[in-house]
Amino acid sequence: MSRPVTPPVTRPVTPPVIRVVLADDERMVRTALRVVLDAEPDLEVVGEASDGAEAVTVVRELRPDVVLMDVRMPGIDGIRATERLVASMGGDAPRIVVVTTFENDAYVYDALRAGAAGFLLKRVAVEELVGAVRLVARGDSLLFPSALRGLAAAYGPRGRAAAPPWAARLTDREADVLRLMARGLTNAEIAARLDVGPATVKTHVAAVLAKTGARDRTQAVIAAYESGFIVPAEQL
Structure with missing residues (x-):
């Protein structure tokens, strides 16, 4: 009598964790973003920065996949920080999403020129925020055609x-x-x-x-x- 064949054990595939750095001069904003992102099984906030200069240092050290970068920060703003990261890290630079209060802002267009993959409004819904991080992490761009056309x-x-x-x-x-x-x-x-x-x-x-x-x-x-x-x- 042949023995019954035991089917192989299949384990669920765990998606790779997307490592995120938050750069914003408001602690409460960073805390809120951390709570939202860390609640997702595939997202992890690995570092924070309170201004552009600190963001450059933290990103170079931690090498995250995605950076949520506030546009307006004291000292070195998000635009300059984005320029420095793209220029110094080249193809190894993380995907940078600038976060802003107003979409029709020259700062946003300058940040996109500097190499940001897209932008988000600070009032964005939680689902959109999480989806945006995943989107840019896999290499896509966060394009809002009408807004980008208006900015241009x-x-x-x-x-x-x-x-x-x-x-x-x-x-x-x-x-x-x-x-x-x-x-x-x-x-x-x-x-x-x-x-x-x-x-x-x-x-x-x-x-x-x-x-x-x-x-x-x-x-x-x-x-x-x-x-x-x-x-x-x-x-x-």
């Missing part, structure tokens, strides 16, 4: 500048993909719009990032607005 119109270059060198290197399809990225479409939505496969869109997006020299989708869109390749009024 208010604080970016006026009119259409001379075509940037990278524009000539884009294929027609890559140019279409960049314009749709600026509208906030996901890869799946772009694929449906252009009637191609998601894998093809992914290839085009990678080519756009490489040719524009952008770290992510947000930086590619900023480059498109800054160069005049896309004029905000055309995205209405």
